[in-house]
Amino acid sequence: MSAAGPILELKQVGQWFGSFPALAEINLQIQAGERVALVGPSGAGKSTLISLLNGTLFPTQGEVWAIGRNLSMLSPRTLRRVQQQIGTIYQRFHLVDNLRVVHNVNAGHLGRWSWFKSALSLLWPLEVEVAAKALTQVGIPEKLYDRTDQLSGGQQQRVALARVLVQNPTVILADEPIASLDPERSREIMDLLRNLSQSTGKTLVMSLHSIELAQSHCDRIIGLRQGQILFDVPSTAISPEMIAALYRIDHEY
Numbered sequence: 001m002s003a004a005g006p007i008l009e010l011k012q013v014g015q016w017f018g019s020f021p022a023l024a025e026i027n028l029q030i031q032a033g034e035r036v037a038l039v040g041p042s043g044a045g046k047s048t049l050i051s052l053l054n055g056t057l058f059p060t061q062g063e064v065w066a067i068g069r070n071l072s073m074l075s076p077r078t079l080r081r082v083q084q085q086i087g088t089i090y091q092r093f094h095l096v097d098n099l100r101v102v103h104n105v106n107a108g109h110l111g112r113w114s115w116f117k118s119a120l121s122l123l124w125p126l127e128v129e130v131a132a133k134a135l136t137q138v139g140i141p142e143k144l145y146d147r148t149d150q151l152s153g154g155q156q157q158r159v160a161l162a163r164v165l166v167q168n169p170t171v172i173l174a175d176e177p178i179a180s181l182d183p184e185r186s187r188e189i190m191d192l193l194r195n196l197s198q199s200t201g202k203t204l205v206m207s208l209h210s211i212e213l214a215q216s217h218c219d220r221i222i223g224l225r226q227g228q229i230l231f232d233v234p235s236t237a238i239s240p241e242m243i244a245a246l247y248r249i250d251h252e253y
């Protein structure tokens with residue numbers, strides 16, 4: 001693939017869980033630097049799509065390409081190298097609760113650090129200044145040595161974002177990053193994600209339940225319904241009819 005090709009691409013992707021088709025016939029190209037929101041009702045397949053994009057799940061049909069590589073065709077070692085370029089933020093933060101913040105932020109180095117360095121850093125934190133800088137970028141520099149489980153939800157999501165900053169990936173995926181936060185904290189995290197993507201050119205793909213935030217923070221919105229793409233449009237082109245069709249409840253009598 002040329003350098004100018006898409007940074008993420010799904011070709012005729014289908015994902016089955018047993019006999020259940022969670023995704024079907026997904027064709028999608030995302031260019032470097034784009035900010036894309038995945039929206040749609042519960043169970044539409046948003047998280048499944050994110051898991052395919054970061055190589056934690058392999059498609060039952062079709063191909064998933066990231067950073068120029070077909071993820072299903074890579075050796076475990078090469079896959080880990082590609083995954084190092086893809087940072088993921090989750091709704092439940094995925095932090096180790098009983099560790100100090102610095103250790104959770106330093107987990108962004110995993111994959112690059114040796115096993116020995118990672119273990120040593122748990123006893124005596126290494127590259128503290130890198131972790132401190134990342135925490136400053138997300139607005140909580142004073143929390144470096146706090147226990148992670150003593151932070152609020154919004155602060156924990158900032159720690160998760162700092163971990164991704166330390167990882168310094170090319171692509172950031174966020175799976176409902178604000179689902180467990182109040183509206184004010186949600187907007188702050190969304191602002192951080194957008195500003196980070198704008199200032200560094202990182203590609204951002206996130207699943208969201210708020211159409212309003214998807215419109216205000218992303219350039220492009222993809223509507224998923226029952227495992228298929230219902231629309232894929234610039235955020236300025238979203239209409240009330242599209243939203244209604246996306247969330248329509250089909251009653252069975």
Ligand SMILES: Nc1ncnc2c1ncn2[C@@H]1O[C@H](COP(=O)(O)OP(=O)(O)OP(=O)(O)O)[C@@H](O)[C@H]1O
Pocket residue numbers: 017020022040041042043044045046047048049207
């Ligand atoms: N590991 C799995 N095993 C079986 N079924 C699964 C698995 N993961 C997802 N599914 C099913 O696939 C469908 C899509 O799930 P997914 O989590 O991707 O939806 P979603 O759009 O992210 O939903 P939500 O907004 O509620 O998080 C759902 O019906 C779900 O039950």
